Amino acid sequence: MRVLGIETSCDETGVAVYDSKGGLLAHALHSQIEIHAEYGGVVPELASRDHVRKALPLIREVFHQAQISSESIDGVAYTAGPGLVGALLVGSAIGRSLAWAWQVPAVGVHHMEGHLLAPMLEAESPGFPFIAMLVSGGHTQLVKVDGIGRYQLLGESLDDAAGEAFDKTAKLLELPYPGGPELAKLAQDGDPKRYRFPRPMTDRPGLDFSFSGLKTFALNTQQAAKREEGDPLPRQTLADIARAFEDAVVDTLMIKCRRAVRQTGVKTLVMAGGVSANRRLRECIGEMMVKEGGRAYYPRPEFCTDNGAMIAYAGWQRLRAGQSEPLQFSARPRWGMEGLEAV
Known part of the structure; x- marks a missing residue:
């Protein structure tokens, strides 16, 4: 066919x-x-x-x-x-x-x-069942997949999706559109030790997400930096804020994925959607799944x-x-x- x-x-x-x-x-x-x-x-x-x-x-x-x-x-x-x-x-x-x-x-x-x-299009594709983390500009969801059309929603974002939070924070930092990839690129030059953002909803049980508060934290951090360093901010400071934001989102997604794997006992994780192209997120999720005795699958970036x-x-x-x-x-x-x- x-x-x-x-x-x-x-x-x-x-x-x-x-x-x-x-x-x-x-x-x-x-x-x-x-x-x-x-x-x-x-x-x-x-x-x-x-x-x-x-x-x-x-x-x-x-x-x-x-x-x-x-x-x-x-x-x-x-x-x-x-x-x-x-x-x-x-x-x-x-x-x-x-x-x-x-x-x-x-x-x-x-x-x-x-x-x-989408990962089924690759030469090495996952078998059922698996946990899917769908992360895009409009959705952040954890889904247990027992087969095509056999889906159980485990958790989702209660406000902004991860990709939406990336784009809005990038706009706050006055990065070019579309902001998500630009923020990730800037974060590569950031100092991971300078700022630490919260990991929302990881200190309570459950698999839901919330990223809107990270935008507010980024705004407050930016405003505090401007009071100390002047406006416009140096590129390094912007990179440090971007890195702190990216690390917070990546850690939050990883923690929730690990929790889903442990709760369900399913050792195969699929990550898809626009944010799944993020290099740091792929590395973090891949390492986590190896430690859990499982494997992560992704579609090619395109x-x-x-x-x-x-x-x-x-x-x-x-x-x-x-x-x-x-x-x-x-x-x-x-x-x-x-x-x-x-x-």
Whole structure:
């Protein structure tokens, strides 16, 4: 079975073709960073319009890369949610319309299920069951995965997601958009001993997260530094604040993952989502899982952020199980994974 995947949940247009025998045949991604940089964040209407402009050209590009035509497509998968409703509607309308025109089945994919299954695209992939830590700009979740569609939510962020906290703190430090990767880059030059930020909600039982307080702590630290050193702050001070913030987020995520592994007895951990590309987080989680007698799995960096490959793969899993959408389509900006049908 050969599946076309379309991802348009936020500010990246991703398209890919996955083949059950040949694996990932081709993929392409268009980022909207330049469009939204002027505003310091994603503008939903601009995101939707750009998806309209880029989706079909990317589909043609992927077909050209894979040296295939629409006649060889056996199904279409598109992101149905969660995400920005206008952006989701673009991908849903295009995906469902193409499937109808080509007379093949279509399926709406849960965006976070796509992230969760992204490590399956690698040569060495995890087996079930595993613990998934999904860390992105919109979500921070710990999920016990017993199979595709068999998900148990163990914990989630009660306020800002980890990626959102990264971006907001970067904006506070006046770093370029998108701020998360810029903050991580700056943190590489920071002194880990100069500042220490709290590790929120690690001194109590449970697997939920809270990162909003770290932003306030970063703001207070920045303001105190300005009173001592003047405004603007030296680059080294900014790097030291960035390092303290990153260390706090990484330690918090690691502590919660270790707690989940010990509570469930599951020794396989999958980490996915945009923040999973963070080098320090990968090192910390990898070392922790070795000490726990287990192993951590990650997608390659290009598949950590939103992409069409993960949607094509997740869609293939559901289409081959006989699941498909009726002729109408819908977007689900809020959509929990626990209600998904098992495969």
